[in-house]
Amino acid sequence: MAFQLSEKLKNMVPYEPISGSYDVRLDANESFLELSDDLKSELGDVLQRISLNRYPDPLAAEVCERFAAYYGVDPDLVTAGNGSDELLNIICNAFLEPGNKLLTVLPDFSMYAFYAGLSGAETVTLKKDADLQIDVDGLIETARREQVSCVMFSNPCNPTGQGLKREQVRRILKELDCLVVLDEAYMDFYTESLLDEAGDHDNLIILRTCSKAIGLAGLRLGFAVANRTLSNVLRAVKSPYNVNTVSQAFGAVVLSHREEEQKALAQILESRDALYGALSRMQEKAGCFERVYPTVTNFVLVKTDRAQEIFEKLKTRSVVVRFMGGYLRITAGSPAENKRLLDALCDILELERTVLA
Numbered sequence: 079m080a081f082q083l084s085e086k087l088k089n090m091v092p093y094e095p096i097s098g099s100y101d102v103r104l105d106a107n108e109s110f111l112e113l114s115d116d117l118k119s120e121l122g123d124v125l126q127r128i129s130l131n132r133y134p135d136p137l138a139a140e141v142c143e144r145f146a147a148y149y150g151v152d153p154d155l156v157t158a159g160n161g162s163d164e165l166l167n168i169i170c171n172a173f174l175e176p177g178n179k180l181l182t183v184l185p186d187f188s189m190y191a192f193y194a195g196l197s198g199a200e201t202v203t204l205k206k207d208a209d210l211q212i213d214v215d216g217l218i219e220t221a222r223r224e225q226v227s228c229v230m231f232s233n234p235c236n237p238t239g240q241g242l243k244r245e246q247v248r249r250i251l252k253e254l255d256c257l258v259v260l261d262e263a264y265m266d267f268y269t270e271s272l273l274d275e276a277g278d279h280d281n282l283i284i285l286r287t288c289s290k291a292i293g294l295a296g297l298r299l300g301f302a303v304a305n306r307t308l309s310n311v312l313r314a315v316k317s318p319y320n321v322n323t324v325s326q327a328f329g330a331v332v333l334s335h336r337e338e339e340q341k342a343l344a345q346i347l348e349s350r351d352a353l354y355g356a357l358s359r360m361q362e363k364a365g366c367f368e369r370v371y372p373t374v375t376n377f378v379l380v381k382t383d384r385a386q387e388i389f390e391k392l393k394t395r396s397v398v399v400r401f402m403g404g405y406l407r408i409t410a411g412s413p414a415e416n417k418r419l420l421d422a423l424c425d426i427l428e429l430e431r432t433v434l435a
């Protein structure tokens with residue numbers, strides 16, 4: 079008898095980010111800033127000191143402490159992951175079983191349903207309204223009606239760039255007794271974090287990442303913050319050496335440089351505001367998009383019937399953004415990258431550059 083793949087695995091394909099090389103990458107919500115030369119040379123010194131023949135610290139204690147100090151949380155409540163993506167996988171593995179249901183909102187980060195599916199759980203989705211806001215009452219009601227085991231959503235949201243207020247998230251936590259996974263990947267750009275009360279809720283896991291505002295997407299470093307019971311579960315079920323020695327050591331250094339990180343954050347926000355401003359003016363003056371959504375993240379979502387065409391034409395000009403059905407999600411780049419994008423958009427849409435000003 080020949081070996082057969084299960085139904086679950088038969089149609090799976092590897093994740094494929096945009097292939098090929100492009101001058102301007104505005105498709106992955108990374109930071110456009112490289113670490114400073116000073117910081118890089120400090121990392122070089124650290125590299126000299128670490129012992130790569132030894133296994134890493136399974137609890138990644140030092141980097142968890144630096145993360146905790148950076149954000150003002152109790153280090154005992156912090157668990158490190160190989161990117162928050164790995165933590166999503168760990169959480170789904172640990173908390174979801176075949177027959178369980180996960181509730182997500184639509185649109186939101188696609189990996190939630192992906193990992194839930196791998197765990198054999200079913201995903202129930204609640205659509206967002208025309209403003210792409212989460213209907214909090216609808217979410218609570220759906221979670222109850224469907225008897226879900228877990229609710230997962232990002233705040234602020236990727237891909238919409240919209241954010242819920244703290245009070246709205248608290249209401250979800252209070253009204254539901256299932257697990258709530260709150261993905262705060264973009265919370266450095268916004269002000270409504272629940273990090274400082276993570277330990278007070280018995281059903282909350284908050285995820286943070288160093289891949290966006292902190293500018294370390296290549297390092298693969300994310301964190302889960304939850305009360306002791308949940309943190310113990312995460313540490314117990316993760317693979318022991320999930321975060322490598324280099325990521326632990328480099329992450330610890332970068333998270334110790336608050337001033338530099340705050341400066342980088344301000345630069346990203348400035349670029350984001352400039353990008354949003356220019357896109358809004360294009361929409362107002364030339365009506366070339368259906369909608370440019372305000373944002374509390376480092377990217378801007380644009381609604382347009384011509385999304386696919388614009389996406390393809392940008393690519394031929396060596397600029398990539400994220401194409402999502404009738405939308406384009408555009409990451410704030412450096413001033414020069416933003417200019418390349420905006421000039422290319424003007425060419426594609428046959429607009430005078432004056433619409434940008």
Ligand SMILES: *Cc1c(COP(=O)(O)O)cnc(C)c1O
Pocket residue numbers: 107160161162163164187232235236261263286287288289295298299300
């Ligand atoms: C980018 C992103 C992540 C993944 O972050 P990593 O730490 O790089 O794995 C998680 N959630 C959301 C919503 C993201 O946009």
